[in-house]
Amino acid sequence: MARMEKKIYEFTNDGNSCVIYDAKPPRYWFNYLWNENGYCAQVSQNGHGRSYYLNERADMCMINNNDARYFYIRDDETNKSWNIGAAPLNEQVESYQCEHSIGFSRLQSECQGIESSWSIFVPQTGFQEVWTFRLKNKSRKTRTLSTFSAVTFELEGFSYPRYYEMYRCLETSFDRELNGIYCRSAHPFAPHKRYNAYLAASEPVYAYDGDLARFCGAAGSVTKLDASAYALFQRPDVVVNGSDCTNSEAALFILGGVLQHKFILQPGETKEIRMVFGVSESLDEARATAKMYADAKRTESACKEAVEYNLDKYSSLSVTTPDSKINHIMNQWLKKQIDCCIVGKKGVRDNLQIAVALLNYRQEKAREEILECLRHQFRDGHAVLTWYPYDDTRYSDQPFWIIWAVCELIKETGDYTILQKKIEWQDGGAAAVVEHLKAAADCLIRDKGRNGLSRIYFADWNDALNITTDPEAESVMLSHQFCLAFRELKLLMEKIGETDYAEFLKKEYDTMRKSINEKAWDGEWYMRALSKKENIGSRTSEGSKIYLNAQTWAVLGDVVDEEKLPKLLTSVDSMEHDFGFPLNMPPYEKYSPNVGRMSGMLPGLFENGGVYCHATGFKILMDCKLGRAEKALCTLKKIMPDSEKNPSTQSGAEPYVFTNCYSTHPKYYGKSYWSWTTGTSAWCMKGLYEGIMGVKRGYDGLEITPCFPKEWERAEMTRHFRNADYHIVIENPQCRKAVTSVIIVDGTQIKGNRIPDFADNKKHEIKVILQ
Template identity: 70%
Template sequence: MEDKLYEFSEDEKACVIYQPKLPRYWFNYLWSEKGYCAQISQNGHGRSYYLNEKADMCMLNNNDARYVYIRDDESMQSWNIGAAPLNEEVENFKCTHHLGYTELSSQVDQITSFWCLYVPKDAYHEVWRIRIKNESQRTRKLSVFEATSFELEGFSYPRYYENYRCMETHFDRDLNGIYCSSDHPFAPHKRYNAFLASSEPVFAFDGDLSKFCGGVGTITKLDASAYALFQRPDIVVKGLDCSNSEAALFVLGAVLQHKIVLAPGESKEIYMVMGVSESVEEAISVGRQYKEKKAVEDSLQKAIAYNVDKYSSLILETPDAKVNHIMKEWIKKQVDCCIVGKKGVRDNLQIAVGLLNYRQEKAKEEILECLRHQFQNGHAVLTWYPYDDTRYSDQPFWIIWAVCELLKETGDLSLLEQKISWQDGGQATVMEHLRAAVSCLIRDKGKHGLVKIYFADWNDALNITTDPEAESVMLSEQFCMALLEMEALMHYIGNEEYAVFLRQEYEKLAQAINTYAWDGKWYMRALSQVENIGSKDSDGSKIYLNAQTWAVLAEIVPPERMADVVASVDGMEGDFGFPLNMPAYEKYSPNVGRMSGMLPGLFENGGVYCHATSFKIFMDCKLGRANKAIRTLKKIMPDSEQNPSSNSGAEPYVFTNCYATHPGYYGKSYWSWTTGTSAWALRSIYEGIMGLQRTYEGLRIAPCFPSDWNEATVVRHFRDADYRICIHNPMHLEQGVAHILMDGQEITGNILPDMQDNKVHDVQVTLCGK
């Protein structure tokens, strides 16, 4: 395995990592339907938190502290299974990030250790299965230390009511572990208590991390007490035993020490539970569930089955191994994870539309939840955790778009009459929520007839502080798409009067965009009385990607301009995708705002924002440019040919939000997992390239297929039926008329019969010449 960073398992459900020291942490996320989530790096550390249905956060551990230390009590050699934070060398390191668990393993001085972590489906906790085996020919005496910090923060409270003032730890004999209680008067729920419990007798413990780690640190808390330094904890490296400390106020956590003696060839298992609870009695009850090996193994297998089964309704097989690695399994998990980590109207609606491809009920739940955060005047909050109602302009668009997609997916028009609360009181039908969103965007038009940008639109960092009347070209284009979507819905339900009104608004807005936002070769990004943004005459950036892609998606580009728009987009291509704007701003401009204050090539200032590049892939598919679409998708996929993970640092199994184009950080990625890129990338392969598109009448098959793919297969659940769809491309076309057979019978057109019969149907699609 020399120099080999990783490989995927044959079924793509796991990524196996062979090096503990990577360019950055490669995480897995494991979570329950109750809202408990554990983030786990290749070294085993990471944050654990609980987020309830009202988005009240409880962060268990500060500094992401979750560690297992092993010490030979005779030689006093000490190490970690995951090689960190002691940073002592280990042999045969392996980290397996699976859809349903993470397991670390390594060997030091003929002691082989395994650490498996998982989160049960309906749990408020995580489970650790630790196995230590003596591979030597002599008896070994070892100490095993399981350690975590306790934070219990994440909610708002008045000044001077800091949560640490209400916390204390104690060792509970019935729990066989440490319980950290919090009695905060403003806690929004009762689960601001944490625990770490063991299945085996505890030799010693520490609830005061300063006793375990030592009292000297480089970071201090408010009273100047040192943060615990887990990299070289005194107890471990000095050959000491835990001091049985309990504590209140500062530097709280849990360390449990086990003494084990292993004969040659013998192994020992220890089961740990870490989580939140409403009471110590609940924690004791939970801990007792994981005392025996069979109970832990059964629980683990159920967690694995659940995490595999919930993604099984959408299956992909393509001729491209790189695409399969991430698009068969991990992209579905990443989109699902975003719902756990994000609580914002714009973000969650985009994620939910991705989820409609395979977790329809969860997507429906999320879309309706977003409507509850819409105000009666049609706009909505940016996020409800943390709460932020800053006036971003684009929330109404996402509401219209997502609800229309939900209706097309389910075919259930009764949803339009369902009553949903407003953020500012009262309730209304879903249809009334939609009409409020339309009215809001019409009302928000500026002097050129385009929609005002207010604080920002989709691009949080484009803040035109010099002109409160500035208009967003991108949002105006998106509103054109929304008007088309609403018009189609109104025709479908028979509301012709409103449909005519929507068409008239679309025509007016499209004309205004083409009149005032066209810059000769491309569309400007925003109109401002000080300076138009994204124009050939602008200071700094001359062109923005989103204004071009959404013009195509919204069908507003006149035929005579299309070649220029497409050429302008193609001219933006870089080594690993398409930058958000070109060239990057060299200096801050109040006419542009926050993005221009960043270093050139970082984040929104000329970085390759993968979310926006995903919009471009949909543009390619709409134009029948399949080869361009797959080329672009593979550029923003992690571990791409021109930007391997060894350079970018990106986990090879999930999408990242951005790649830098700044020379000092060239190709590096920022964060992954919780990025809207995931939903759009998923949709780009399933809805764009494979062409499985929901409509009110049924599932449309309209592939935009790479010409070098002979065939590909996808299984899609749609309205209580499963369709196994194999696309054949004998003529090596990028797009063509699809000849469709379903269950051996020829289909007229390209919309599959809406079976709703709980059966599996075989669909053979052949691309033919036009």
């Protein structure tokens, strides 16, 4: 619940919905709705947002520009007009609320005696979103209303030769059988046929506009330098002047779809209209889809199916802790956020991290994503940064994530045959997955620099750390990750009988660990990078002295020894901030070419001393590995949405999903930049389920080693693993730091912490008693 006098939101429906009561929170609070066909609709608390389609080859079709999706209501007798969600007309409405739920969004409000609602969902299959509008006359007199549903058409998102911009190839027309506006593309280089869009209605259209300049007015559009244009919807002429749409059609500029309907509502009467907005391969396909959803029962059934599907795909994993906020966010919303990252991100490093989190609850989807990432690996072992948009800038960390993710996949599935599956290379040919792993390992070995550490190239995980003064500069963080990768790959090779190669990997691990501790230890912490001009993240460095990731990964990669560990932890703890842990301290005050882009930002923004929540997620796992349960929980709660020290009213971020970063700059203090598509979600899932709850996948089964905070007396979770379901209850009856645990499986105590690998399609009861 929001902590302020006026309640601006609350969780309902067992936490599956967040109901927003303020139409104007600090920034737009979005929901994302999508299906497995690749159609996605972003919906704000006002109802606007971008809609796009991304096919299996990552060919993008951004349907609308400037996030234009609007619905206007006008009293034709008084000429008073408004929106259900208050914007973009910004006319005040009463009884406003927006329910963002797992499978739909619904806005409702009241104005001028008219109660209205707008529901949006994306069907389980297809390439469209479906809207339902309801208008009820709560006044005592007959009302004559006009409604205007408005969208833009852009259909951009793919590469083409110069002067073949999509707007040169588009035209809109009204089709009676469609009962809507159809936007046809004639682009000769479109990568697939689904670059046509439409807006259709269930009720007869009174008037329409396919030319947004006619709807918004000449002063309601902006022309850009290349003469293309876009519409402004704050005060569209047709709506505010009391006129009707002009039945315009258009080509080239300011294309969109506006459908006007007129309703006469008796006192107490309700009217409903359904609309479909989407893409199609042809006009006939659009007509058939619109006809399907013109039926009220079919629409209601499809919405129910979409909601049930979305809830079901997240049902195999759940948690119940003494903290209700953790329960609300870390159950459905966190899983939905991780799932959403796959829809929007097409990068090897990003998708592998997301996929490993997905292994906890969508194993088949995770497998699919991990193997897809391998297809974008080059034969020399490195990989592209992103395949949409295509970017093969030489980042150094992709091989690490490949090894780590495949090892985690095999731990999850127990299926070693994956290693023999042939996967294509980005630069041609194909090889077994095990050869992809060995190529990644060879790449990491080959990429060692003058000090025996891993070269950073353009950047490692930190995109903004670009050491332009030294092409041989080395990344300490990646060197830690090298150690983790070789340790994990060694275990896998032992499992498949490649003992000689496993021994080779062990020697490489030992050599790298020794080099790091000799070359990168700075007395109280590890430096972040080594370069000829100046080492970065050292006590003697100009600007920033310490970097968080160089410390957390030293623990995760088993690099730091017992002597150095207390000093390292003291240094990490000294970085603590109300919002989490800054990426580096202090921030850079001026640009340094030896550091690159991050030093060119204002101090406290983004990577330059901001609290980068993704990196704080690494720190949670570090704490759990070391048994620092209270530190882990405290760190998690600092970066959770709407935290105690940084509520959503200050940060601006949605109160139901994680954000990427919080600013420490005094003029943007506490504010976040974007949410939803951030790896923070994946690492916070790992932090709670695998770290604090301690339920980890292993080659021989699930292993349970909780890192339980003293204040928690009990928690429970469900987990699907290798064709069996586990209900796990962890009890801490004495509320103290646990040293050992007793594990009881189906009523029988077992030795050790590994759960039997039943794989029997049954549910098993696991009790863990901490002592």
